[in-house]
Amino acid sequence: MSFITQVFTLAVFAVFVNNFVLSKFLGLCPYIGVSKKIDSALGMGMAVIFVMTMASTFTWLIQEYLLLPYHLEYLQTIAFILTIASLVQFVEMVIQKTAPALYKSLGVFLPLITTNCAVLGVSILNIQEGYNFLGAILNGLFSGTGFTLVLLLMAGLRERLEKSEVPEAMKGMPIAFVIAGCMALAFLGFSGLNF
């Protein structure tokens, strides 16, 4: 398989087949919480793509050059969550200094990302699946893209939902879950893809 084909396969699998939200149940809190408006969904999505790519890069390096040589694999959870927390803090400071406009649109979402399980999830999965360095970075990037895609779709649906008649008890979160279920059903169709 050529390099391009491999990258393409990885992208299709990460975005559609093994979508983080709909088939792995990771990152549900922002998926339900920040999907009320398209604008904020886009901001959150971009921040998640960025942090997931960075986190994949750094956690892979830490695993390979710090945990493995010193046989500290059992400290993986602690090391990764600390890396992610400090990374998010660092990214927040850099963006605030260098790109104030970007900070204004992303700023509020950044602290939330530390506790987004998709970020820690992708870091641990990269190690479990045995990706190489480039594979880990690409997997982080594409998984984040998949998350953003379903977040945007959901935000679009929920903006329309505002105007429709929903039974009183189902308003808000319950109906959002049922819609997510229908979306997951559609994405289940992609699992038939075989390369």
Added chain:
Amino acid sequence: MRLFQEFTKGFIKENPVFIMALGLCPTLAVTSSVQNAIGMGLAATFVLVCSNIFISLLKGLIPGKIRIPCFIVVIASFVTIVDMVMYAYTPEIHKSLGLFIPLIVVNCIILGRAEAFASKNGVIPSIMDGLGMGLGFTLALIVIASIREILGAGQWLGMNVMPAAYIKSPMLIAILAPGAFIIMGLLMGLINQMKKKQGA
């Protein structure tokens, strides 16, 4: 009497899953069987009680500005302990929960209780709060997992509960990802309806 209230509020009135909608990822991911649900619930309860104890003991020592990273380190240590213990004694459950054991670290219920309760209260109320919330979480997981396992496999905790014809061709979707979302949505709707009736 107040202690007892701290203990029972997590079951229904402030149920972390159904009422406060916290910890949704593990709730949907591990409820494809009742066995997994119990394993996850107890693991999270253990972490919750231990981190509540330590955080309520350390609350005077932790500076306010960096409290969240400190909480996360305390929680991550207990998650690592649970991970190792489960790997040693219940390897099957450890394997089927997989990724979701390390992800207990980012479960918002635990950080939420640390921030909202343990960092402001003494040790004994914090233990009761942790136990109650943890068992409330376990209870919610068991409810969802029971519905999904009975509908999707015709079984409950591995025992056949539906007629043989149903088990042969069950409602498979309840076990798959879409079923988790839909059942969760319907359950939340049902609880809203019940609350509304009680209030009226």
